[in-house]
Amino acid sequence: MSSRTLPLLFINLGGEMLYILAQRLRAQNTPADKAKKVMNDIITTMFNKKFLEELFKPQELYSKKALRTVFDRLAHASIMRLNQASMDKLYDLMTMAFKYQVLLCPRPKDILLVSFNHMDAIKDFVKDTPNILSQVDETYQQLVEMYTPLSSGEFQLIRQTLLIFFQDMHIRVSIFLKDKVQNSNGRFVLPTCGPVPHGTQVPGLIRLFSCTGEEVTRLQFNNGGNYTAALREGSFETFGDRVTKLGTNMYSVSRPVETHMSGTSKNSAQHTKINTAPNPLAKEELNLLAKLMGGLEIQKLGNADSGFRVNLFATDEEEEEALITRPDELSYGVINIQATKDQQANAELAKIMGEFTESGDQSPSASSKGDDLLAMMDELQYVQAALIGEGGWRDIKQGQQAAVSWDIWQ
Amino acid sequence: MYHKEKSIQIKNSASALYNNLSVLRIAPRRLTYFTVVHANVVNMVSASWDGLNYSHRQLQSKEPNVATSTSLIMQVAFCVLPSRDLLVVTSQKGIQIYESDGSIMVYWHALDTSDAPTAQAVFARGISAVWDNYICVGVSSGAILVFDVPSKGSNITLSEVLEEHKEPITDIASECSGSQECIADLVSADDGGNLCVWKSGKEFQLLNKIPGFDMSCSSVKLWKGIVVAGYGTGQIHLFEAVTGILHAEVNAHARWIYSLDIAPFSGLLLSAAEDSLVRVWHLTVTPETNSVEVAHLHNECVTDTQICGAKFCDGDGYAFAVTGYDLSEIIRYTQL
Numbered sequence: 197m198s199s200r201t202l203p204l205l206f207i208n209l210g211g212e213m214l215y216i217l218a219q220r221l222r223a224q225n226t227p228a229d230k231a232k233k234v235m236n237d238i239i240t241t242m243f244n245k246k247f248l249e250e251l252f253k254p255q256e257l258y259s260k261k262a263l264r265t266v267f268d269r270l271a272h273a274s275i276m277r278l279n280q281a282s283m284d285k286l287y288d289l290m291t292m293a294f295k296y297q298v299l300l301c302p303r304p305k306d307i308l309l310v311s312f313n314h315m316d317a318i319k320d321f322v323k324d325t326p327n328i329l330s331q332v333d334e335t336y337q338q339l340v341e342m343y344t345p346l347s348s349g350e351f352q353l354i355r356q357t358l359l360i361f362f363q364d365m366h367i368r369v370s371i372f373l374k375d376k377v378q379n380s381n382g383r384f385v386l387p388t389c390g391p392v393p394h395g396t397q398v399p400g401l402i403r404l405f406s407c408t409g410e411e412v413t414r415l416q417f418n419n420g421g422n423y424t425a426a427l428r429e430g431s432f433e434t435f436g437d438r439v440t441k442l443g444t445n446m447y448s449v450s451r452p453v454e455t456h457m458s459g460t461s462k463n464s465a466q467h468t469k470i471n472t473a474p475n476p477l478a479k480e481e482l483n484l485l486a487k488l489m490g491g492l493e494i495q496k497l498g499n500a501d502s503g504f505r506v507n508l509f510a511t512d513e514e515e516e517e518a519l520i521t522r523p524d525e526l527s528y529g530v531i532n533i534q535a536t537k538d539q540q541a542n543a544e545l546a547k548i549m550g551e552f553t554e555s556g557d558q559s560p561s562a563s564s565k566g567d568d569l570l571a572m573m574d575e576l577q578y579v580q581a582a583l584i585g586e587g588g589w590r591d592i593k594q595g596q597q598a599a600v601s602w603d604i605w606q
Numbered sequence: 607m608y609h610k611e612k613s614i615q616i617k618n619s620a621s622a623l624y625n626n627l628s629v630l631r632i633a634p635r636r637l638t639y640f641t642v643v644h645a646n647v648v649n650m651v652s653a654s655w656d657g658l659n660y661s662h663r664q665l666q667s668k669e670p671n672v673a674t675s676t677s678l679i680m681q682v683a684f685c686v687l688p689s690r691d692l693l694v695v696t697s698q699k700g701i702q703i704y705e706s707d708g709s710i711m712v713y714w715h716a717l718d719t720s721d722a723p724t725a726q727a728v729f730a731r732g733i734s735a736v737w738d739n740y741i742c743v744g745v746s747s748g749a750i751l752v753f754d755v756p757s758k759g760s761n762i763t764l765s766e767v768l769e770e771h772k773e774p775i776t777d778i779a780s781e782c783s784g785s786q787e788c789i790a791d792l793v794s795a796d797d798g799g800n801l802c803v804w805k806s807g808k809e810f811q812l813l814n815k816i817p818g819f820d821m822s823c824s825s826v827k828l829w830k831g832i833v834v835a836g837y838g839t840g841q842i843h844l845f846e847a848v849t850g851i852l853h854a855e856v857n858a859h860a861r862w863i864y865s866l867d868i869a870p871f872s873g874l875l876l877s878a879a880e881d882s883l884v885r886v887w888h889l890t891v892t893p894e895t896n897s898v899e900v901a902h903l904h905n906e907c908v909t910d911t912q913i914c915g916a917k918f919c920d921g922d923g924y925a926f927a928v929t930g931y932d933l934s935e936i937i938r939y940t941q942l
Contacts, residue, residue, distance in 0.1 A: 197678050197698065198727050254725040299912065302861070303838075348838050349774065349797025349822035352862065353727060359622040359931060360645050360678065366932075379910065383932070386882050386910045388860070395821070396840045397857040399881075402900050404854050417902035420883055423860050 197357040198350065199254035200342065204311055205263070205358060206251055207335075208297065208443065210242050211314025212290040213267065214321065217276070219447040220506050230275070230504065235321050236328060237274030242318075243331040252338060257361055275503045281519035282508035288367045289508075295362040296372065297442040299384055302393030304351035306440055307358075308343050309430040313443030315339070316435075336434040344432050371446060388421030394429045607886065607904040608926070609942055613935040614651055617662055618644035620914055620929040623680060624731070624824045625777060625865050627915025627929045627936070630684040630691060630706060638919060639706065640936050641682045641693065642929050648682050648695055650708050651936065663708050667697040678729075685735035689757035694741060696730035701743050701751070703762060712760040713753075717745065732775040736792045737806040740765070744775025750794055752810060768810055773797040776824050780806075782870045783830045789813065790847040793833050795823040801833060803847045816850045825866040829873070830891040832898055836863030836877060844889075844898055853898035858885060865916045869923030874903075876926055878916035882908050884928055884939075906939060 214235065221231040241247070258266075264287060271278055271286065278286065297310045315336055322328040346354075366382025377385050392398055399419040406412050430439035509515040620626050620642045630639040636655040641648055648665040667679045677698035684706060685692045691706035703713040719728045730751075732744030741753045741762075748771035754763050773796040781791045790813050792804040799818020805811040816833070825836040832853065833845045840859035845852055859879035867876040868889070875887040886904040891897075911930035919925040925940040 197680075197729065199725055304862070347773070347797060347820070347822070349776070352822060352824075352838065353774075356622050363621060363645065363932060364619055383910050386912065388882055388907060392840070392860045396860060399840060399857050399860050401857045402854065402902065403856070404897075404899065405852055407851055407896055409852070415901070418905070419860070420905040420907055421860065421881070 197256075197360070198353040199256060200346075200350075201257050201354050201357045201361075202255060203248075203252050203339070203342070204307060204354065205257065205294075205361065206266070207311055207339075208294045208314050209263075209267065209290045210270065211311075211318060211443070212293045213271065213286060214238065214318060215445045215447050216286055216289055216508070217271075217506065218321070218445075220508060221276075224506060226504070226506075234274040234276045236325055238270060239318060239322050240328050240331070241270055241273035243328070243335055245331070245334075248335060248338070252342065257357060260361070277503055277505045278508070279505070279515055279519070281515045281522070282506065284522060285508040285518065289369060291362065291365060292367050292369050292372070293446075294358075295365055296377065296384055298355060298358050298362065299386070300377075300442055301355070301440075302391075303348070303395065304355040305346075305348060306393070306430070306442070307351065307355060308339070308432060309438045309440050310443035311339060312336075312430075312432070313438050313440070316438070317445055333434070340432070340434060389423060391424050391427045394426045396426060398423045398425060607941060608906065608939040610906075611925075611938040611940050612657065613937045614640065614653055614660060614927075615935050616640075616642055616649045616651060617664060617934070618642075618647060618649055619932045619934045621645055622864075622912060622914050622931040625681055625683070625915060627865065627917050627927060628683045629917045629919050629927060630686070631920055632691075639684070640927060641684070642915065642936065643679045643682050646678050646697070648679060648708070650693075652707070665695065665704065665708050667695055667699065667702065680729050680731040681733055683733040685733065685741050687735050687741075687755060688738050690755075692735075692741065692755070694733045694743065696733060696743055698727075698729045701730050703741070703753075713762040715743075715751070715753075715764065727774075729774075732778040732794065734778040734780045734792065736780040740806055742768075742778050742780075742792060742794075744771075744778055744794060744796075746774040748772045748775060748796060750775060750778065765808075766810060768794075768802075768804070768812075770794075770802045770812055770815065771796040771800060773800065776822060777826045779827045781828045781831070782868060784870060785830060788831045788847075790828065790831060793826055793828045793847060795826040795835060797822045799823045799835075799837060801826065801835060801845070803833065813848055814850050816845055822862075824863055827866050827868045827875075829868045829870060829889065830893075832889070832891055834866055834868065834875060834889070836866045836879075838862045840879060840881070842866070842875075842877060844900065846896075846898075854900045856887075856900060859883060861912075864912075864914045867917045867926070869918040869921055871921040872923045874918065874923035875900075876916050876918055876923070878913040878928060880912040882911050882913065884908065884913060884916050884926075886923075886926075908933075908937060 218235060221234065267287060268283060271283060298307060301307050301310060315332065319329065319332050322332060368378060368382050372378035373380065379385060400416055402415040402417065403411055404413040427439055431437055507515050509518060621644050623643055626643050628641045632639065638653050640651045640653065646667050650663040650665065652661045667677050679695060679697045681696050683694055685694055693704040693706050693708055695702040695704065700714060700716040702711055704711050717728055717730060727746055729746045730743050734742050736742055739755050741755055743751045745751060748769065750768040751764060752766040752768065754765040771794065776795050776797055778792065778794045781788045789805060790803045791806050794802045799821045801816040801823065802812060803814040805813055822838045823835045824838060827834040828847060831847050833847045835843045840857065840861055840863060842856040842858045842863070843852060844854040858877050859881050861880035863877060863879045865878045873889045875889050876884065877887065878884045884906045885902065888901045888903055890899040908928060908930055911933055913928055913930045915929040917927055919927055925938060928937045
């Protein structure tokens with residue numbers, strides 16, 4: 197639908213990811229210098245110039261799988277490591293938070309204010325690092341240029357596109373349940389009270405006019421809610437009071453991040469059935485992904501000690517438990533790559549994947565492009581873990597062949 | 607005034623799209639068809655009036671002969687013509703017309719994506735049957751495609767392209783009162799809130815243009831020569847179609863209006879919005895005094911749901927049905 201949706205989706209999800217990681221780093225008592233390095237590395241990668249150039253090009257939204265790939269990469273852009281269960285949970289929280297923000301936005305245009313709230317927080321994270329700060333500032337400019345001229349109808353189209361992306365996601369988030377903004381069935385509370393959006397009148401008035409334009413009658417009716425007048429409008433510039441709280445950081449050390457896996461709507465399983473049918477556009481997506489990831493550099497772990505693991509759960513046992521008990525219909529799936537078809541796209545992806553190799557070694561036996569790709573695909577930790585069903589990325593050895601069959605995409 | 611009936615379960619949840627519910631009442635067979643859009647799929651339910659039989663069908667928007675193409679659907683609507691009933695599906699790729707039970711595709715029109723600037727979304731949206739043999743479909747460029755439909759068979763042809771709107775079409779409606787006296791028989795609305803009033807024929811005639819106020823008009827209806835328009839601000843405006851005179855302004859909803867419907871025999875108006883509320887109003891149009899009255903009758907709140915479709919199930923407004931974003935059911939209400 198709208199070809200301008202991807203930048204907003206990426207920036208807002210990225211912003212939520214940073215809020216959650218910042219909270220977990222604090223909760224795990226990570227040394228301040230390491231925590232700062234992680235945040236800076238991820239933000240630098242997020243705002244990489246080439247990457248953003250690709251992102252801002254008019255294009256259709258990625259599939260859920262493709263976007264998950266991008267965020268997996270982003271989360272590993274630093275010395276921090278996440279097990280699959282933690283990465284799943286991180287992604288659940290990010291997506292449910294942004295779904296909440298999109299749904300609750302009073303006007304479609306307010307999605308831009310939500311994006312600015314995330315941007316403002318990101319700017320605050322890197323305020324002491326001038327070179328990253330300038331990248332962030334440039335992105336502000338791009339957002340303002342691209343989105344402030346759009347009409348209300350175009351923003352609604354963006355919103356509708358996002359809502360299709362988030363359709364049928366009802367994962368329960370502990371903070372939302374506690375704050376009573378989400379019901380126990382996973383659906384968000386939509387209050388029929390509070391201020392109306394900017395530009396809207398409080399419902400309840402009927403005005404009738406004569407042919408000459410004079411008002412002849414005024415009638416009141418019961419609006420069935422408890423609405424108040426609109427608040428002032430937030431700032432759509434690169435700075436200023438955004439007025440809305442949507443998109444600001446709701447986590448703190450005392451409000452931990454948890455999700456509940458049970459109680460999801462039974463229709464999510466049916467929905468997933470449609471999604472897991474071979475996607476004929478995957479080839480196009482791969483091309484885009486390859487271009488996009490060309491800008492995402494992964495941190496080479498020179499010394500095993502400098503890397504450390506972040507757990508989104510309270511204990512290691514909980515994390516393992518979560519991996520085992522995650523319902524099938526909620527698995528994010530992976531990008532299945534054609535090993536033999538479409539050499540062009542695969543070659544490009546393979547070349548980029550080569551840059552992601554952790555210790556810099558290529559698999560020595562690889563000769564054909566297919567073998568190259570298979571070997572390098574091993575570096576996509578979550579692919580391996582999901583397909584083989586083993587534990588965290590730590591168990592994967594360099595060059596180990598994945599014993600799986602590759603789906604052939606038409 | 608109304609009470610809730612048993613809901614109809616559908617295979618997928620409804621997507622957040624304007625006017626996302628279409629209803630076709632088939633009296634001879636004592637059946638009602640409902641259609642709801644979910645991303646790239648149309649969910650069709652055929653419900654028997656005795657409430658005992660439900661059958662489901664799904665249509666995907668696929669270009670024939672192109673196996674790998676799917677696209678998101680913007681709107682689906684039944685078009686009732688004197689000779690036949692058809693089902694029209696509009697998507698990012700084009701327009702598909704099916705027999706009303708969804709069994710056979712009788713026509714396909716691909717949208718020309720070549721001359722649109724790349725950043726602009728391309729899609730078809732806004733569907734209405736008009737007069738005896740026309741189906742009008744809107745396009746994101748603002749154009750309205752007029753198709754000439756024969757009384758049977760698949761020899762549907764593109765008769766005319768109306769280029770008056772400059773912004774994407776949101777909704778199109780034809781005069782539904784059944785009165786032969788109305789001069790105007792079609793109204794079209796766009797994302798800027800602009801309304802065009804037309805007279806159909808071999809060559810459609812533009813009767814009037816009512817300017818918008820920079821706010822999308824998401825749903826529009828035409829009844830007894832009165833245009834009823836719902837906007838993103840939650841307001842409903844009533845205009846005299848041919849003159850553009852504003853007869854009424856209602857601060858109807860606290861959020862973006864997604865659907866309007868009129869029961870032509872009784873003058874009942876249904877409005878539904880993202881604010882979770884469906885409202886029933888009564889319109890009185892007195893041509894002799896050239897006056898229009900609007901009275902509010904009833905509210906229904908669909909808790910925690912952003913409503914995307916609401917339609918009367920019959921011409922008197924005895925029953926209506928509602929769909930909401932992320933909801934896998936069609937909620938029904940009937941008069942007490």
